[in-house]
Amino acid sequence: MIKKALLCTCALAAIGGPAAAQDVVRVFNWSDYIDEDILTSFTEDTGIEVIYDVYDSNEVLETRLLAGNSGYDVVVPTASFMARQIEAGVYQPLDRSQVPNAQYAWPEIDERVSRYDPDNTYSINYMWGTTGLGFVQELIDERMDDAPVNSWAIVFDPEIAARFADCGIYWLDAPSEVFPAALAYLGYDGNSTDPDELQAAADLMMAVRPYVRRFHSSEYVSALANGDACLAIGWSGDVLQARDRAAEAENGLTIDYRIPVEGTQMWSDQFAIPADAPDPAAARAFINYIMDPQVNAQAVNYINYASGNLGAQEYIDPEILADPAIYPDEATMDNLFIVDPYDPQTQRLVNRLWTRIKSGQ
Numbered sequence: 230m231i232k233k234a235l236l237c238t239c240a241l242a243a244i245g246g247p248a249a250a251q252d253v254v255r256v257f258n259w260s261d262y263i264d265e266d267i268l269t270s271f272t273e274d275t276g277i278e279v280i281y282d283v284y285d286s287n288e289v290l291e292t293r294l295l296a297g298n299s300g301y302d303v304v305v306p307t308a309s310f311m312a313r314q315i316e317a318g319v320y321q322p323l324d325r326s327q328v329p330n331a332q333y334a335w336p337e338i339d340e341r342v343s344r345y346d347p348d349n350t351y352s353i354n355y356m357w358g359t360t361g362l363g364f365v366q367e368l369i370d371e372r373m374d375d376a377p378v379n380s381w382a383i384v385f386d387p388e389i390a391a392r393f394a395d396c397g398i399y400w401l402d403a404p405s406e407v408f409p410a411a412l413a414y415l416g417y418d419g420n421s422t423d424p425d426e427l428q429a430a431a432d433l434m435m436a437v438r439p440y441v442r443r444f445h446s447s448e449y450v451s452a453l454a455n456g457d458a459c460l461a462i463g464w465s466g467d468v469l470q471a472r473d474r475a476a477e478a479e480n481g482l483t484i485d486y487r488i489p490v491e492g493t494q495m496w497s498d499q500f501a502i503p504a505d506a507p508d509p510a511a512a513r514a515f516i517n518y519i520m521d522p523q524v525n526a527q528a529v530n531y532i533n534y535a536s537g538n539l540g541a542q543e544y545i546d547p548e549i550l551a552d553p554a555i556y557p558d559e560a561t562m563d564n565l566f567i568v569d570p571y572d573p574q575t576q577r578l579v580n581r582l583w584t585r586i587k588s589g590q
């Protein structure tokens with residue numbers, strides 16, 4: 230995990246506004262979401278030091294932003310969460326004319342995100358992906374022939390999930406991830422706010438709760454990679470990073486990711502600048518750097534997520550571009566839905582149900 234501080238070695242003017250010799254950009258991003266070499270080269274190329282902290286849930290980021298004075302210049306909220314944060318005045322407009330590499334943004338992704346950030350006024354896409362199933366093939370095969378690794382049944386059907394309780398089932402620690410999945414498994418709209426349907430989803434989760442070892446939104450990456458977990462509700466690129474780590478360690482574990490046939494959510498993580506950012510010019514310089522097609526492709530090739538940068542595609546590893554688990558093809562897209570933010574009343578209900586599910590009572 231990156232803690233912070235890459236030292237400034239030179240003092241060049243930054244694109245996106247004048248940068249003083251001792252400029253610093255403070256970035257708050259998701260864990261396992263950057264190739265650290267990019268931060269080093271950013272500092273070398275611009276003279277701007279990077280202080281880089283990480284989180285692993287939108288809920289944590291939102292709490293920091295709503296409290297104000299977060300001290301961050303760049304943050305990476307998920308678009309669906311941005312909608313209410315924009316209303317609360319948390320961000321300043323992101324002037325794309327001051328971010329020249331914004332020209333490489335993928336119009337289709339801009340369009341998708343404009344549902345939450347109208348006219349893309351406050352943000353630009355960093356990466357997007359899906360929430361699905363990560364698994365360790367060998368550990369699954371030892372416990373069940375033809376296990377339904379491509380169905381939410383593997384985590385939500387008590388008879389099936391019970392078979393994997395001993396090898397470690399991890400769930401993301403976020404109701405905004407697991408409720409839509411459980412609703413989709415039950416055949417409901419993943420966006421449902423119907424209290425009866427949400428209750429049915431909660432009952433389903435309660436039935437399999439005894440088989441869940443851990444709720445965590447980043448630990449599952451190393452847990453899958455070293456075999457401490459055999460099954461996880463996780464994010465596409467994270468699971469594929471676990472796959473790469475296991476392959477590098479040559480530990481005999483084959484990790485893979487599936488988008489469940491019942492459907493799942495597709496989400497977009499956006500670069501945005503808080504209204505009270507200490508150095509908006511440094512923020513724009515950082516965003517501009519990551520939007521450079523070659524730098525952006527370097528990020529994609531490292532973290533295995535799809536980016537909202539069309540210009541990067543010519544530099545992205547062709548295997549990644551052709552992998553429907555990362556860049557879903559049309560048939561896969563048919564199974565994906567996007568989620569809307571909950572209204573306050575539904576949010577309270579979901580929070581209450583989630584607390585009970587986690588505590589198992």
Ligand code: SPD
Nearest residue numbers: 259260261262307464496
């Ligand atoms: N390790 C990076 C994970 C990025 C997850 N983005 C948030 C998805 C919200 N649905």
